[in-house]
Amino acid sequence: MPVSDADHLAPYACRPARGRLIDEPESRIRSPFQRDRDRVVHARSFRRLMYKTQVFVSHEGDHYRTRLTHSLEVAQISRTIARVLRLDEDLAEVVALAHDLGHPPFGHAGEDALALAAAAFGGFDHNVQALRVVTMFERRYAAFDGLNLTWETIEGLAKHNGPLTGPHAAPRQRPPVVSETLAAIAAVKPLDLDGWPSIEAQVASLADDIAYIAHDIDDGLRAGLLSIDQVAALPLVGPLLAGLITEYPGLEQRRLIGELLRRLIDRLVTDLIEETRGRIAAAKIGHADDARHAGAPMVAFSAQMDQDRRAVQSYLFGAVYRHVRVNRMTSKARRVVRDLVALFLAEPECLPDGWRERTEGPGTAVTARVVVDYVAGMTDRLARDEYETLFNPFVRT
Template sequence: MAAADPRDSSSRLAPYACRPTRGRLIDEPESLIRSPFQRDRDRVVHARAFRRLMYKTQVFVSHEGDHYRTRLTHSLEVAQISRTIARVLGLDEDLAEVVALAHDLGHPPFGHAGEEALAQAAAEFGGFDHNVQALRVITMFERRYAAFDGLNLSWETIEGIAKHNGPMTGPLADPRPKPPVVTETLAAISSIKPLDLDGWPSIEAQVAALADDVAYITHDIDDGLRAGLLSIADVAEQPLAGPLLKQLVAAYPGLEQRRLIGELLRRLIDRMVTDLITETRRRIAAAGIAHADDARALGAPTVAFSAEMDQDRHAIKAYLFGALYRHVRVNRMTSKARRVVRDLVALFLAEPECLPDGWRERAEGPGNAVTARVVVDYVAGMTDRHARDEYEKLFNPFVRT
């Protein structure tokens, strides 16, 4: 009896699951032991940009404590949730996982504060967008392979990263103006293999996008409570979390706070994931989706929460925005972070000769668009620690360069 092909998962996939049918940006022989999406996942995991996520801020900078989430731990949690949902729905788990693992590769140091500073500093030179920066990382900056720059991922993986938040062009796209770097990067990739930017991505990529929400809502509550920026009493007043806390207190009176938080989080994740699976199944059945391209062509997303859960989700996000992301302690950290990023970009733009080897050669003199893009790409790739070290070396006259 012949051994089963380890690359073949078709027997457990639903008809609407995504299949790797459109190849890679650059043709290369496929693996004999891994499916294309498994190979994509492995390439992302081995990428330098993926390792750097360990030292990039989620909410709290890395030196504030060992147990707060970083971009790396966040990406791993998103990947775990994505795989669970994909398995239940009969989707390709590996595709959902690789989109989840790669979705934050373009984040600069210091989280959203760093992104805001980069966007402002680069406004007249094409702007900055972390989602598109992830595409630049996987198609340009990773240089591990002899035959091509980037990771040369499958079309479906690149599509999922590019569109995991929805269509990028056409009537279904977010109508807000996009910085030129977004349209230019997408056009460059589409000139090799069109990304069908008017439509939705695969169901797997949509799963990864909402798994991102589940992960960061729950782990930001966790980190906020452990840091003392949020209180159990305030969380108990929020929708979804409040009723779960009351159940826990009734079932386990006197439970220590560490265990109380852990139980709350796992139940929050379970409630949100179960709701998402139920609503997504309903939409698949209602739309008669029988093929991956059916979901791409819909006028609305296939993967979604119920209306009630969506309302609760937005209420919790609004609470976190005011109570956590705008807490004075976080505000002070983000103020310093913006200043570090802004000053680094300004210095390198005015004095590109201070850029390190490999970057300095690509610049074309101070103050022009080519140099600005080199500077932004360099700073965006920094970890929090690297940015702080560069700042000290360049602005503190008593630190050796």
């Protein structure tokens, strides 16, 4: 029998009930969600996250977050919350580990540049790109392309930010590639795009926010983009910092920041667990599908905590992501991605083997999709190397 904590799960925890995109024998020693997690961890696209920017590019320092370390932090927070709520920890973990697989090089700067460059050809969305990675581009298995994950994991990735259609969908325009990609999956197993994802996937989504707040403060202070005085003025964070300074007067800054972040994460996680328990009880959620069809998400912060954390996120966005140092890196990153896409669109013969053969001539929609997929899969380092090779006439090809 597969190793599983199914007997200890809450009634509303998600079970692997809908199979995989392609039928295959299940393992005798691992549950379906454990296998999903292991497939993600062994994927090439997961390893590449080590060299993809979170905020700072890798050559700026060894201790800043990358997409890989961020994903591991999100997974740890997700498992903690799932364990307390008696959810399936493995499902929460795999959604957390895989949620950033579609991010291009250079973080949000790369995504913005790709979306603009591909606007006439279906656009770009990193959540959709993650689906393309796990259903198409990983090629480790003899019987299928992609990782052949369970329906529940695919659902969690597709609806990472909530329903994509219907009355509860966020008011945003989705590029046509969403319909194209999801239609291909729906032809095999429909994803119920009007509904919420499982509670486990909702946990992973807000664990992402918790990790972002903590590491933006940590990396911002480490890089000198934030000061202790600025952090002390923030809601939620300031009172925690004041309490620490009173409790440990004269504590060196490195330890002060570490203890602050530990307590901040604990405060956010504890609040989320308490609010989520209350929502599940109030809505009388007795099955995973009850949560999918509820009128609101089950996983949430309390009203005051949500207000405070949004204020902190808003401040950090301006102070860190819009700092002149980051703006200059962002400008260069956008230029690299934009120029690479433009060159490959005009001259697809410059694409490497395995990609070039899939194109259909300069400027076509098919070629554009191939180019976007290729550039999106690049690490920061590969993007810089390709740019140098293709645009510097004195570099040997």
